[in-house]
Structure formats: C-alpha cells, structure tokens
Amino acid sequence: MTSRVAIGVALLGFAGAYAQVTVNKAEGWLESAYAEWAPVSGAASYNVYCDGNKIDNQLIRSYGSYMRADVLGLKAGSHTLKIAPVVNGAEGTAATKTVTVLAHDRTGFAFSNGRVPGAYNADGTLKSGAAILYISENTKNTVTMDVTTNAKGSKTTCKSFQGILNCYKKGFETTPLDLRFIGNVTDSDSLLRGDMMIDLGSSENTYVTVEGVGEDAVANGWGIRVKNAQNVEIRNLGIMNVNSNEGDNIGLQQNDQYVWVHNNDFFYGDAGSDADQAKGDGALDCKKSTYITFSYNHFWDNGKSNLLGLSEGSTDGYYITYHHNWYDHSDSRHPRVRYYSAHVYNNYYDGNAKYGIGSTLGSSVFAEGNYFRNCKFPMLTSMQGSDLYAGTTSKSNDNATFSKEAGGSIKAFNNYMEGGTFIAYGTSKYMLKGAEASIGSIDSKTDFDAYVITSRNQEMPASVKSLSGGNTYNNFDLNSSVMYKYTADEPAAAKANVMKYAGRVNGGDFKWTFDNSVDDAAYAVNQSLKNALVAYKGMVKSIQGEGNLPVVTPTSSSSVTSSSSSTPKSSSSSQTPKSSSSVGVNEDPVGEEVSTTPIDKDVVHNFTEDATSSDYFDFVGSLSTSKGAVAFDGLTLTRCLKMESSTLIEFTLSKKATVTLVFDSDFAKNVKVDGNKVAASAGVVTVELAAGTHKIAKGDVANLFLIVVDVDEASAPSSSSVTSSSSTTDETSSSSEEGGTTALVSVEYGAVPMRYVASDALLEIFAENVRRLDIFAVNGNVVKLSTEVVSQSSVDLSNLKPGVYLVRLVAGGKAYQQKIVKR
Structure with a gap:
C-alpha cells in the first residue's frame, strides 16, 4: 500500500496555531498605537500592556484571522507594547514591540482662550478623572453611567450613550466623558430624530470626546448633532448612510463654542428630497457657533461638504479654522461661508466638480497654503468674477452659484493651483481651465475671485469691496488679540500631510481610488461607491470582555494553504472597494x-x-x-x-x-x-x-x-514554478503552462496585467498607466522599490529573500494583487 x-x-x-505571540504589525499613530498578531494556540484571552500598564479589555478585538489592540491617550514619544496570551488562566510567552507616537495638530480657533476641547489634555493624555465608556453594536443600548443630575449632587443611572448625554444636558456633571465606539455601530434605540445629540446645556465646565477605536469605527445610518455645547471633540469616526431627519453627517447647530472635529471620514448619506441632496445633506456643517476647528478630515465625494453661516448679519465674534482636510472629489462648499471670519489653510482640494471656497454675505476668508488639483473654481466670491463669468467671456447672473447672495471677501496667500479657473484682483492675466489667458474684457478690479497678497502679514485694503453688497475684508488674521499662533505648510507639504494623516487611523478600513479622468468633473452619485457603502457591515468578530474570543487549537505544520480571496486595498470607482462588507474570511493575507x-x-x-x-x-x-x-x-x-x-x-x-x-x-x-x-x-x-x-x-x-x-x-x-493568484473584485485569472512558466490569461473581465516567473525571479508587468506597485512580506513589512519601478515592464526580484510575498499593482484605474513564492 x-x-x-x-x-x-x-x-x-x-490563522493557525502558534506557541507564542507572533506580532504581524505594531505601529504608533497620532496619540495612539496599535498591534496586530496571530491568534495563539489555546489562548482564551490576551493581556496587553503599554509601558507596563494593562489596557482595557474592550480595546482588544478579534478579526478572525488576527487579533488587534489599540491603545489610546498616549503622549508623543516612544512607547512599549507587550502582548501576552492567557492560556488556562495563566499568561503565556509574551511579545514586546516599541513604537513611536506622534502628537495631534492642535491648531485653530477651537484652542483659543486656553481651552482644550474634549476629554483629553493638550499632551494627548486623558483629563484627570475622565470616564471612559465603550460602545459597540452589542452595548449601544445597554451601556450605563451614574451621572449627577441636580444641584444637590444626586446621581442618576443613565442608560445608552444617548441617555447618558441627555443626563449631561442638565449641566451638573463635570466629569470629562470619553465615548469610544468600536466597529460598525448602527442606529441605537434612543437617538433623537436619527442623530446622536450632544447638548451640554451651555456648560463651560463639561468636556466630551466622541471617538472611534482603531481603523474601523463607523457610525452607520446615524449622524451627530452638537447644540448648546462647549469643549467637544469628535475624532476617528467614519460616518456613512445617514438617514436622520436633519440629514447631516455632523452638524454644529447653534450656540456651540470650542469644538474640534478632526480625523474623521465623511461618506455618502441617504438621498434627501432636494435635487442637491442626492449624496445626502451636509457632511460637516456649522451654524451660529464660534471658536471652531475642523481639521484632518477626509471627505469622500460628498455633495455639500461644509456649510458655514449665520441667520443674522453680524460679522463679529464668529471664528472658525479649516485646515489639512482632504476634499476628495467632493463637489462644493469647502466651505461656503456666510458672515464668519474663516481661516482656510493647508487643505487638499482633489478633483472638485463645482467649486472650492465660496464667500458670501460679508464673510472674511483667509485662504492660505492650500493645494488645488483640478478644482473647477478654486475660489468664488458671490455675484462677481468667476461666479458670473463661469469660465466664459460672457457675464451672466444666471451663472450665480450662491442664490444671488451678496458677496464676501477672500484674501489669498501662497496657494497652489493645478487646473481650474481663477481671477485674481487687478490681474492682467488669469487662469482659465488650467491655462494662462489674457484678462480681455474682464475688469479684474471689480470681477475678481480673491485678493492675492504676496506676504503673510499684508492687509487687504478697505478700498477693495465686493461688487454686490460692498462688503470689505476685516483682516482678522492680523489681529493679535484674536488670531492664534500657527505655522503653515507649503502647499506640496500640506498635500502630503493630508494624504497621510487625514481621516481615521491609517486612512480607515474603507479604501477607494477615484478615477480622476471621470470623477474630477462628475458630481452625480458614484453608484459603485454608493453600493459599497450601503453594503458595509464591518469585520470585528468579537470584543474581549463582551464574549468569548475564538480559541485556536494546535494543528500540524502546513504545506497546503487554504485562504480567502481578498479585495485589493485600493479599488477603482468601478469596483467594490476593500471594505469590511466585501471580503471573505481573510481580509488580507499579509502577515499570515x-x-x-x-x-x-x-x-x-x-x-x-x-x-x-x-x-x-x-x-x-x-x-x-x-x-x-x-x-x-x-x-x-x-x-x-x-x-x-x-x-x-x-x-x-x-x-x-x-x-x-x-x-x-x-x-x-x-x-x-x-x-x-x-x-x-x-x-x-x-x-x-x-x-x-x-x-x-x-x-x-x-x-x-x-x-x-x-x-x-x-x-x-x-525546475521552476510560477504562482498566480491575482484577483480584483471583478476579475479572476487562470493559468496555463507555456514553456515551463505559467501565463496569466483572461477568464471573463480581461487579462491580469502581471505575472511572476519564478525561475528568473522576474515580475513582468503588462499594464499601462501604472500608478503604484507595492510588495509586502508575510510579516507585513513593505519591500522598498526604486521610484523608477512603475515605469518598467519587468521588475527584478532576485534580491528578495526566499519566502512568500504579496504583490499589489494599481494600473488603469484598477487594483490587482498576486501572491508569489520567491525560491
């Protein structure tokens, strides 16, 4: 036999069985750190320590093929993480990693007058005595806290995160509150007209942070409203599919002060009844509130990003900062400003179909150090300049963007524009659809988009007025009693920082690559993106402390591998992205x-x-x-x-x-x-x-x-073999033997544009318009490639150490991946 x-x-x-913790990835982020590791044989739970201090159980989650822990509230600097498996009640062999943590950029009007919004100190640590509550899909309706609800100090046990906030509204509780959301959280039972409502009764002594844990915290189907609140911070959340009565992802409604909204991902909401609400209503709006900072947020093709305004005509005392936000193919309102004094600096305008900054009704906007890439109209002042000429040689009120409201004023300094149409005050030449053109019959001293200064401290003179309304710029940015200290990046550096840090940790779990050739000018709903957001479910399998984690029992060493096909980390607008709803058992083989x-x-x-x-x-x-x-x-x-x-x-x-x-x-x-x-x-x-x-x-x-x-x-x-497991969401490949190698051939959707010839250690690339090539080792480390690689038709991988690697190629607006074995 x-x-x-x-x-x-x-x-x-x-993920197999391991005798001890095998850490796939450990990194520091902005005042936080995280580690991912393979499940340990027989471990019922894990103890995770940061600098010797044990972290909360809820910060430890299972994703099936790997475990993850996030540590929040860290000062900038070096920190040591230790992960220990708990087997039969005792700690097993631990793994230790040292990471470097960076500080958040606490710049802007929200930090005026000595305030530090939220439950955290200026150094990133929690305020003394802060209460931490963890909210997941399982606990959103059951989490409780004893809250002071009257002047006598009586406590009331309040239930659900909204119920707790309702108790805070009474204004007697001064314990700093940190609400930490984990995973995909849908509507809770106690929302107010479909929104979380943060109404703190105008208390000056209450500090609240609402934040997500890790890369995949999502408010799915509900929005956040802030009203009568001070000292509020909202960070590291993805907000999608909002269907509340108000319809905004996040909205500051009235009477708010010292609010900081940063590092969030803003996605489509449900369509509203108006034609301009096909992508939802406002993404991040602000009304009748002051000393506000919106920074490092990522706006994903939103229709109306940032409405800013007042109903009354006062221009005094209302200050807001927008900096380092990524307006990623969003259409308009970046922001649209009424009456406010707004500092708009170091934002990245990335393929905007309608306009960038809009100034109306006596507003004063200082636009500084922004990077505009194919923004149709980088800056518009209502009822003059490009607002009426609209990129033509004929002026017409019918082109008016802002309901024919009177104009405000924009002072601009050190902005970079690539594409688009822009008329500077007093210029003889202007930018017309990305090319320099003669001003012709346009009077650029009355029909201009912005007043461009050549040095940071230059005033915009009172003689320069809006054509409609005769409004002047108030030069708030030069008023030392109002303006904060800051250092602006050069536009190119701002773009790089925005692309690296805007949105949730590592850009969040939902990845999408827009097709610039289509999406730069499109303002209709991207149906593929919409479908992916509606289908989003999240990938957290279990949370330590809420139930049993999966316990892995030993297996033999393997030479047959069973895996799940994974959606690429970046996808074109015509594909389903690598989101939690569109992948199999294993979302990413890197590190296995x-x-x-x-x-x-x-x-x-x-x-x-x-x-x-x-x-x-x-x-x-x-x-x-x-x-x-x-x-x-x-x-x-x-x-x-x-x-x-x-x-x-x-x-x-x-x-x-x-x-x-x-x-x-x-x-x-x-x-x-x-x-x-x-x-x-x-x-x-x-x-x-x-x-x-x-x-x-x-x-x-x-x-x-x-x-x-x-x-x-x-x-x-x-004598040689070739591995071929390339796939995209829409594409598969098969192999056939040709002369000792395996050629990738088309099955249904076209040829896979790369193959690995193992005998020559050569990666052949057949694609055009290659944008990116990444190679990852099984431990998650990125293989460094020369900058010229993307222009080559073949890449020599003979210097790679033997082992298994994942190759990711982005080309022609699509993403592909292939696992290779280097002998």
Missing part, C-alpha cells in the same frame, strides 16, 4: 504564516468542522457522499471547510499528481481549479495536475470533507 504523509491545511480565517514546502508525497487530509484539528488516513476503499456527511473507508468524516465564493485553497506540487476533493452531495457544481471549471460527480472532483502551484475556488456554497493527493512517483520535479 502506498504510504501517506500527513499535511495540515492552514485556514487563514483561523504560509508554508512554501511543495507536496512531493501522497497525502490524505481531513478536518474537523472547526477547521483546527486533523486526522490522517491511508487511502483504502471507495468514497461515497451524502448531504451532511461523508463515508470514507468505513469512517464518517466531519466537514473540513465550508467553501463559497470568498474561499480559496492553494497548494504547490513538486511532481505531477492526481487530486481528489470530496464534497457533500452534488452541490459542488461550480468548482474551479486554476480558474477552470471541473466536473463533479456525486460530489467528487478528480483532476490531474502538473507540478507547480494550483488553486481551488468555488462560486457556490458546499462543504468540503476530504483532500486526497496521489503523487506520480515517476514524474520528475519541476
């Missing part, structure tokens, strides 16, 4: 343990249903199947793997072999081996495979019970 050598099949959804030892002997493998332990048999007798069970050589086997469209098994043969897979009944109709459909007879699939790397996938759901590999002992080992 032919001998069998047992192999393990490592499910990336369960993958054996590259090829199979060179006969193997029979069967799992238990939890896919963590194995039994091995000599293959004797016949196979028979029935729904729900498989009889194998007189034994009844349990399910080894539930295969569906998101599941992929990959393995490498050193010799030609016959591979048999046993499924339940005949549900395995859509099995693909190396991208090609194969026949299933009574649930049994048998294929002859050459030496090399192969993958098995399914387009429907079936239970896999058994894998049998019969190696042809007479066949010679392959």
